[in-house]
Amino acid sequence: MRLNPQAPLSLAVAALLLSAPAQAFLPTPLSVIEEDLQSSELPPTDSNATVPIQMAYPDEAVQGAQNDINSGSSITTEQLLSTWRKQVKTDNLAQHTTWRRMLYFYDDQNRIFAKKQTKSMVDDPSFFLSTRGQQDAAAELDATLVALAKETTSPIHNNQATTETHIQANNDSILCRFPARVAWLKETLAIDDARLSAECPELDDWMSTLAPEQLSIVFAEEYLDNPLSAFGHTLLRIDSKSSVADPNQISQAYALNYTVDGDPDDSFPVYATKSMIGRYDSAIEIDPYPEKLAKYLQDDERDTWTYQLNLTPSEVQQIMRHVWETKGLKMPYYFTTDNCSSEILRLIDVVRPQQSLLSQMAYVVVPSDVVQLLGKQNLLASTMYTPADNTLRQAQINEKNLSPRQLGYQDSAKQTLNQIKSAELNAISSMSDDNQALLKRQIEPSDNNPVDRHPLQLGTIGIGQRGDDDYVDIGFRAGFHDTLDHVAGYPQFFNLEGLAATVRLYNTDDNKGSQAERVVLQNATLIRGRSFNPVNSAKKGKTWGASIEATRVNDGSQDAGIDHLVGSVGYETGWSWAFGTPSTGTGEMPPQLCYTFLAGTAQAGRGLNKGFRVGAGVNAGCRYQINNQLRAQAELQLPYWYHGSSDESNVRDHYWQPISSLGLQYDIDKKQALRINANYEWQERVDANDDIQLSYRRYF
Template sequence: MFTKSLQVTSLYTRVPLTVAILLFSIPSQALLPTPLDTANLNVVTSTPIDTISTNSTQALADNTQNVQNAGAEQLLANWRVQAKSKNLAQHTTWRRLLYFIDDKKGLFNKGKTKSLVEDSDFFLSTSGYQDSAAELDATLAALANEIMQPASAQANNSNSVQCRFPARVQWLSEHLAIDQSDLQTNCPELDEWMSMLNPEQLSIMFGEEYLDNPISAFAHTLLRIDSPASVADPSQIHYAYAFNDTVDGNPDDPFVVYAIKSMIGSYDNIIEIDPYPEKLAKYLKEDERDTWTYQLDLTPSEVRQMMLHVWETKDLYIPYYFATDNCASEILRLIDVVRPEQYLLGQLPYVVIPSDVINLLADEQLLAGTVYTPSDATVRQAQLNKAEEASELGYATLTEEEAYNIKSADINLASSISKDMQRLEPPLITPSDNNPLDRHPLQRGHVGIGQSGDNSYIELGLRAGYHSTLDRPAGFRQFFDLEGVSATWRLYNTDDDNDNNQPLSVELQNFTLVRGRSFNPVNSAEKGDTWGASIEATRVNDGSQEEGGAHLVGSTAFEYGKSWAFGEPKANSGEMPPQLCYTFATGAAQAGRGINNGFRVGAGVNAGCLYQINNQLRAQAELQLPYWYHGSSSEDDIKSHYWQPITTLGLQYDIDKKQALRINASYEWQDRVDANEDIKLSYMRYF
């Protein structure tokens, strides 16, 4: 620091000396008295005085510029020596500032040789997107030139490296001991933005899963940016802002197109900085999703550095991948910039799920506090629970109209956010059992033994995610049911090779791409519908043929109906009663080579109940009444249409958060099916 200051000071002290030399270089006859001679007078007056002045000024300016250039070169040379000795070009933080994600496990990342950013405006060097050393040198050169400029030239230069890349400059100033007083460039736009945010503390907000909006089916995370005022009183949310990284999709695209483009990176991401009350209201009021907010254990200087980096990156066009580069991964990336030793992104699997991010931050001891904020639906449900309890105890009456008025979102405007959108109301209820820190891991494997008809088998299964109604419910939205990318195989003990209906020794029993149900009981404060959908390949019994065997088919189905919650809800909470019954009208289409005519379509009714016996044990029973049609057939022994009722029963006992035992049983009420009954016992392992 001291050596560099001497170098800069000595360079500026040369300027007066240069001026003196220039003055003395003017011909002596122009300065000393001479005899008044007409001829000489004519010679002297042939060069105008203003020309002499202009030439002298230009020479002074040229020499001053040369001094500045020499100073910049000397400063740059000094920095280059330090940068090389510290290997700053390959430093983890420097590369992360340039979007080189060296430690990320992703299916779609470009690897270690290129930045994820292709925008040339993000780099000072033409090769900066693939060469962190070239970008470092270009940044140092630009910064040295800016420092050596006079203060007047540095004013309001929004295109300067200090204004465009303040996080890079801040990091370099720390590692190269650059005096902050030398960074004199004014950045009015940056200063105004930082003054607006006034960042002192960051928290990560988790909005629970919401199946009624499939884009939010896996939950969402954003950052709450707190100013000193909202740190002093967290309920004063109008002093806070929200940082939200989301998909910049085309709202006019059909949902299927929108979903596919979001998955494969055909849309860019977009960074939104909004007043926190506006963003929070979308979750609590519009979607009616509970939120959990966790303070991040970061210093104010780390918070400021993260926000400076957001300034550098907020307008970039970067592909958005729903499963790998999303709202949750971006938060980890920002933390990794200021905590390079923790490698948060590298600790997650290929798919980045918001709840996994919350649990990872907890494991890394980066969470310093927790706040639960109930949604409007939860607040209304708490009121309904109290009214029903008072009615049951005889303290008050509750008419059907009064119950409806409490449940209705249009009539009952109770909310966790004040009417003026300025503050959070103090929660007066027990938090719901949906804290993502309490949930089981989302991946699951199982091994089971079973009997199908006369054939015994061993079953192996693997599920990438997410949660079914029989899984341990703690940490999830009540009655949440969504599974994706799962497969099961069966290994049969085959004895009779001549039996055509005997299964193969190894069979794919099921592959589910996605299967889910959204339960919004009509007697609760939830305002959505009850529906379900599935896309899968599954093994079915063909009831159209005599002794119909099992065949693997592609299947898609949709369900729509009603559900009811019953039982005793948790005291002083906004949870619904723990038991659930439902009924669906269903439609399905299946296709496969083995079944009659290669296809069948069906319609019918599914009805069932889910019963929470205790905290560790739950059961689910269901009756399916599908009516199938295969198309016309000329053969007498083949039915073109028929009923095929199926009853199923599931029972799960939780050993702990990561282990469980499950019993599944089913019976097909169809006399033309070879193997009517199926029963198995499985050990479930969550990881």
């Protein structure tokens, strides 16, 4: 029998194609990939269906297939998938920053509680099409391409019928579940938009309701009377065409708020602790903007600053698509790292990968720092200041010049002040009566724009003398601000410090008393703050303070008492008064402040007599704004301490231990300052009564 002369060649080609080296270059069969998909989340499709598709690819091997498509011929799911895979491999799209960020892979993240860089932050399996998606961005991309190719060539998604079956199939499709991913792939792979024709009624209704045209970041200032709002808050304002045309017409705007989904039945300490350590999930809330704004301006009485984000319309649309596909995720909420502000940076990072905003934050994400960062990155356009109700009432008080002297001698002035301060009698607001529009701004902006504030962190170095010993202090404060710091950008009289420590190096060689150690921890503060709501101002609320710290104190119960490091918890409640001449045309309070507190403190430490002492007394002081660069503060503390009964004749059970202090700060600029601190303890049973120090302060 004679063989066809071409048969050996055909057999050779077949053998070559079936060899292992050749198969390595062939695309993975669709059936193999399908095993990795979570089939329960995908609608049924026909992998052999064909549909004309128009795409453009750079390499010559793909160009032939593209010519067939452009000429109107049909293409199968396998052919389409093979074509896409080639471009994905050529452009290494699986490692593209945008793709990885849409999946919550953050290779450059600095978060303390962040997961490994090779793993997505999302634990929810419904967020991934591949069973390996959380660990492998490439596997998730390939699974996405498989699902997209099947749906693009499936009759059910090209059928124009609107039966309930078809509608539900569309809502469950990858086009509708992950519109941001699909939009990015469409642009990156140059997929013809006309071919992605699945209808998404739920997504369309959502987008139609929000009608996003523009995004703005809204900053609500710090509010110490609610500890969870003490660090300020940011949210996104979603503007429609009508509110873009007139920013005061807010009835068609929405607020996107990333917050903690906490248990309202938990006590505040439990609530705060769980929020700090990620024991609560996060939640994305989208509410009518007037409702959210009224809460800040009228309920909390916090000024707001609104900054239009410098984003293109297409970037706004893509951010909202990404919000749609992530709004139902349950992820841990961390008060200091994954919070309202970090989510805004993350959303912008999805559409502006080159700027890597979130990675530029340190280990704590603070709302005011986020606003400053966006400003440095030229992402803030127009700015709008909206005063709170109490700020407007304060402007009325300023206009009538109701000074404390007048209030002390004229009953009519007191009556006028009370009428102005009353929200019931004086319902002035920045919002209309129906809360659906903003009124024209009635006063000048206050000096509390967070863009203008000093940096959050602080480093100090000081030289001083305690008794007969010289020393050097080196300190650090993570945040925020005390009453002597540079005032611009913060709420008036704002006082909140946290995560601060000071180490003292003594220049002495003697071995007596506390100076046996040349290096000591002088102070370690977890939190310390005071909320000032002057009784003669329009601010509501009480004047109070609290502190949790480790600090060195003089034990006055024994002769020649020496200083010891103790744990200290304190609480104050009292009254404050503002006086002086306020800035013209603003709702700022007068610049000077005096206060009186009733204070209670508990301290414990091995160096104290009996290991503890409790005290109660009065703290009184005044803070004076000399000019924009110079401030002074004087305070007298009158604590009465009790250690418990003792039979020793030379040990006192209880005693007064007054302390007077004076502070003076001069601002070199917004990032540098000089400060003088002087303290004197009016107690004979201590080894050193006086302490004076000059320090250089650097904000960074």
